[in-house]
Amino acid sequence: MGGSLGITTTNATSYAQVYQRSLTEPEAFWAEQAKQIPWIKAPTKILDKDQNDVWRWFADGELNSCYVALDQHVEQGRGDHIALIYDSPVTNTVAHYSYSEMRDWTARVAGGLQELGVTKGDVVIIYMPMVPETAVAMLACARIGAIHSVVFGGFAPRELAMRIDDSAPKVIMAASCGIEVDKVIAYQPLLNEAIEIAAHKPEHVVMLQRPQALATLQSGRDLDWQTWQQQAKPVDCVPVAATDPLYILYTSGTTGKPKGIVRDNGGHAVALRYSMQAIYNVGVGDVYWAASDVGWVVGHSYIVYGPLFAGCTTVLFEGKPVRTPDAGAFWRVLAEHKVKSFFVAPTAFRAMKKEDPDCKLLADYDISNLEYQFVAGERLDPPTYHWLKAHLDVPIIDHWWQTETGWSICANMAGIELLECKAGSCTLPAPGWDLRILDEAGQELGPNQEGAIVIKEPMPPSSFPTVWGDHGRYMDSYWSQYPGFYLTGDGGYRDEDGYVFVMGRTDDVMNVAGHRLSTGQIEEVVADHGAVAECAVIGIADQEKGQVPMGLLLLKDGVNIDAATLQAELVQLVRKSVGPIANFKTAIVVKRLPKTRSGKILRQVIRKIIDQQPYTVPSTIDDPLIIDELKETLIEHGLL
Numbered sequence: 001m002g003g004s005l006g007i008t009t010t011n012a013t014s015y016a017q018v019y020q021r022s023l024t025e026p027e028a029f030w031a032e033q034a035k036q037i038p039w040i041k042a043p044t045k046i047l048d049k050d051q052n053d054v055w056r057w058f059a060d061g062e063l064n065s066c067y068v069a070l071d072q073h074v075e076q077g078r079g080d081h082i083a084l085i086y087d088s089p090v091t092n093t094v095a096h097y098s099y100s101e102m103r104d105w106t107a108r109v110a111g112g113l114q115e116l117g118v119t120k121g122d123v124v125i126i127y128m129p130m131v132p133e134t135a136v137a138m139l140a141c142a143r144i145g146a147i148h149s150v151v152f153g154g155f156a157p158r159e160l161a162m163r164i165d166d167s168a169p170k171v172i173m174a175a176s177c178g179i180e181v182d183k184v185i186a187y188q189p190l191l192n193e194a195i196e197i198a199a200h201k202p203e204h205v206v207m208l209q210r211p212q213a214l215a216t217l218q219s220g221r222d223l224d225w226q227t228w229q230q231q232a233k234p235v236d237c238v239p240v241a242a243t244d245p246l247y248i249l250y251t252s253g254t255t256g257k258p259k260g261i262v263r264d265n266g267g268h269a270v271a272l273r274y275s276m277q278a279i280y281n282v283g284v285g286d287v288y289w290a291a292s293d294v295g296w297v298v299g300h301s302y303i304v305y306g307p308l309f310a311g312c313t314t315v316l317f318e319g320k321p322v323r324t325p326d327a328g329a330f331w332r333v334l335a336e337h338k339v340k341s342f343f344v345a346p347t348a349f350r351a352m353k354k355e356d357p358d359c360k361l362l363a364d365y366d367i368s369n370l371e372y373q374f375v376a377g378e379r380l381d382p383p384t385y386h387w388l389k390a391h392l393d394v395p396i397i398d399h400w401w402q403t404e405t406g407w408s409i410c411a412n413m414a415g416i417e418l419l420e421c422k423a424g425s426c427t428l429p430a431p432g433w434d435l436r437i438l439d440e441a442g443q444e445l446g447p448n449q450e451g452a453i454v455i456k457e458p459m460p461p462s463s464f465p466t467v468w469g470d471h472g473r474y475m476d477s478y479w480s481q482y483p484g485f486y487l488t489g490d491g492g493y494r495d496e497d498g499y500v501f502v503m504g505r506t507d508d509v510m511n512v513a514g515h516r517l518s519t520g521q522i523e524e525v526v527a528d529h530g531a532v533a534e535c536a537v538i539g540i541a542d543q544e545k546g547q548v549p550m551g552l553l554l555l556k557d558g559v560n561i562d563a564a565t566l567q568a569e570l571v572q573l574v575r576k577s578v579g580p581i582a583n584f585k586t587a588i589v590v591k592r593l594p595k596t597r598s599g600k601i602l603r604q605v606i607r608k609i610i611d612q613q614p615y616t617v618p619s620t621i622d623d624p625l626i627i628d629e630l631k632e633t634l635i636e637h638g639l640l
C-alpha cells in the first residue's frame with residue numbers, strides 16, 4: 001500500500017471557486033481528493049449507481065480504513081508521533097499513545113476478534129465509554145473488515161437490545177463501567193439485561209474490566225479483555241471494497257425504532273480526510289480535539305477516524321465541561337495538549353457559561369495554540385456565540401451536519417478561505433453539497449424564506465447509502481417527499497448572501513443536550529404506563545440543554561392517580577427504558593390532545609405554543625377549541 005499526505009493543489013483558491021467546481025465537476029473534484037488516500041486498489045469508477053439505484057463513490061476501489069488511520073503513518077516514518085491522548089479527569093489519567101503503539105495494539109485486538117470467528121462483514125457491537133480501548137475496538141473491526149456498531153453508554157437496556165436485534169452482532173465488546181463525573185455506572189447489568197431482552201444472542205462478550213466496578217464474567221460467553229488481548233496474535237489489514245460498510249450507527253428517526261445509518265469505507269475516508277484540511281485546517285502533527293462521545297457520529301468522525309486519517313493527534317476526553325472538576329476543564333485540556341482546532345456542542349458552553357458567566361477560569365490557562373473554535377450538534381444560539389466571541393480570540397465557527405452525512409453539510413471552510421461568521425448561521429454549503437430550500441410544494445424559496453432544507457443528488461462521499469436492513473425506510477424517510485432531493489429533516493433559510501440558517505427539525509426528532517432523540521421513542525414508553533390512554537411527547541425549548549422532552553397525557557377512564565406520583569413513575573420508566581440522557585422530567589395531564597381530523601397529533605403546533613413562537617393552526621384540525629383548552633391547562637401548570 002502506498003500514498004502521501006500532501007495538500008491537494010487545484011487552481012481554485014477561493015471558497016466560491018472550490019464550491020463551484022465541486023458541483024460542476026464532481027467526479028474530477030472527488031477523484032482528486034481520493035488521491036490523498038492510500039488505496040490498495042485505486043478506484044477507476046468515481047461515481048456510479050448501485051443495485052438500489054443509489055449513487056456510490058469509488059465503487060471499484062479497495063482500501064482498509066484502519067490502514068489509512070494508523071499503518072500508513074507508521075510506514076511513512078511517523079510511528080513515534082502521538083496518535084491519541086487519553087485525558088480522563090474522572091480517573092486522574094493522562095496517557096499518550098504513538099501511532100506505532102496504536103497500530104500494534106489494534107492489530108492484536110483485531111487478531112483476537114478473528115480468533116473468535118469474526119470475519120469481513122460480521123457485526124460487532126461496542127458498548128464502551130470514553131477510554132482508548134473503544135477507539136482500538138473500532139479500528140480493530142475496520143482492520144479485519146468487520147462492521148462496528150457503537151452504542152452510546154447513556155442508553156438503557158431496551159435501546160441496546162433493539163440495536164442487538166437489528167444488527168445481529170457476532171461479538172459484543174464492552175467495558176465493566178462508565179464514569180459520569182463521580183457516579184460509576186456499571187455496564188454489565190445493563191448489557192446482561194439487554195442480551196436477555198434481545199432475541200439475537202451474541203456468541204461472545206469481550207469485557208474490559210475497569211477497577212471502578214468489576215464485572216462478573218459469564219463462563220463460556222464472556223472473555224476478559226486483558227487476557228484475551230495478551231493471547232491474541234496481531235493481524236494485518238484486510239482489503240475491503242470502498243462500498244463495503246465500515247460501521248452502522250443507530251440514530252433517532254421519527255418512530256420509536258432507531259435507524260441504522262450505514263457508512264461505507266471509501267467515501268468516508270476521502271471525505272473525512274478532505275474535511276480535516278479544508279474545514280478544520282489541520283494536518284500531520286496538529287492537535288485536534290472533538291469533545292464529544294464515541295457513541296455519536298461526532299465521536300466516530302472526529303475523535304477517531306478523521307484526525308487519524310490526517311495524521312493529527314486526537315484527544316479522547318473522559319470528562320465533562322463542568323464538574324470535572326470545574327468549568328475550566330476545557331481550557332485546561334486546550335492548554336495542556338496545545339490544541340489547534342477544537343470542536344464541541346454549544347450545550348457544553350452553555351453549561352460552562354452558567355457556572356462561570358464571565359469566563360474567569362480561562363485566565364488560568366494559556367490557550368494560545370488554539371486557532372479555531374468549531375461548534376455543532378445543535379444550532380449555535382446567538383447568545384452563546386456572542387459569549388464565545390467575547391472570550392476567545394479565534395473564529396467561532398458553527399457547522400451543521402448529521403449522522404447521515406458523517407461530515408459537514410455547511411461550514412466556514414477555514415482551510416480554504418475563512419469567511420465572515422454571522423451569529424446564528426452555519427455559513428455556506430461545504431463542497432459537494434447542492435443545498436436548496438423548498439416549500440411544501442417543492443418550489444425553491446428565495447432569500448430569507450424559511451422552508452425544508454434539502455440536498456440535490458448526488459450527495460458527496462461519506463453520505464449514507466442505506467438504512468441497515470431496511471432500504472425501504474431509507475427511501476421513504478429521506479427521498480420520497482421531494483424525489484431527487486435528500487430530505488435533511490431540518491428547516492431553515494438562506495439570507496441574501498447565501499448564508500444558511502438552520503432553525504430546527506421539521507419532524508419529531510429532538511435535540512437534548514446535543515443528543516438526538518425521537519419523541520416517538522419516549523412516547524412508546526410513556527404510553528405503556530397502565531394509567532395512560534394516549535400521550536404526546538414534545539421537545540420544548542430549554543435554556544441549557546437546547547430542548548427537553550415533555551409529556552402530555554390523556555388518562556384512561558376511571559383512573560384516579562395523583563399527578564405527582566404519575567409523573568415520578570413515568571420519569572423512572574423513561575430512565576429505565578430509554579436512558580437518563582432523555583432528560584424526561586415533566587408530564588402533565590390534559591383533557592384532550594389537538595389532532596387533525598385524520599387523528600394526527602399536532603405536535604409542532606403544541607411545541608410552538610409552549611415555546612411561545614408564532615404558529616398556524618391547520619384547517620384540518622378536528623376541533624379548534626382544543627387549542628384554548630390546552631393553553632388553559634398549560635397556564636395552570638405554569639408552562640405559559
Ligand code: COA
Pocket residue numbers: 152153154155178180185291292293296298320321322344345347348351376377512513514515545579580581582583
Ligand atoms: N452514560 C451513562 N449516563 C450518562 C451518560 C453516559 N455516557 N451521559 C449522560 N448520562 C446521564 C447523566 O449522568 C445524567 O444523569 P442524571 O439524570 O442521573 O444526572 C443524565 O444522563 C443526563 O445527562 P446530560 O443531559 O448529558 O446532562 P449532564 O448535566 O450530565 O451534562 C452536558 C450536560 C451539556 C455537559 C452534556 O450533555 C454534554 O456534554 N453534551 C454534549 C453532547 C455532545 O457532545 N453531543 C455530540 C454532538 S457534538
Ligand code: AMP
Pocket residue numbers: 251296297298375376377378379380398399400401402403404426488489490502503504505511515516
Ligand atoms: P446527529 O445526527 O445526532 O448529529 O444530529 C443531527 C441534527 O442535529 C441535525 O439534523 C440538526 O437538527 C442538529 N444540528 C447539528 N448541528 C447543527 C448546527 N450546527 N446547527 C443547527 N442544527 C444542528
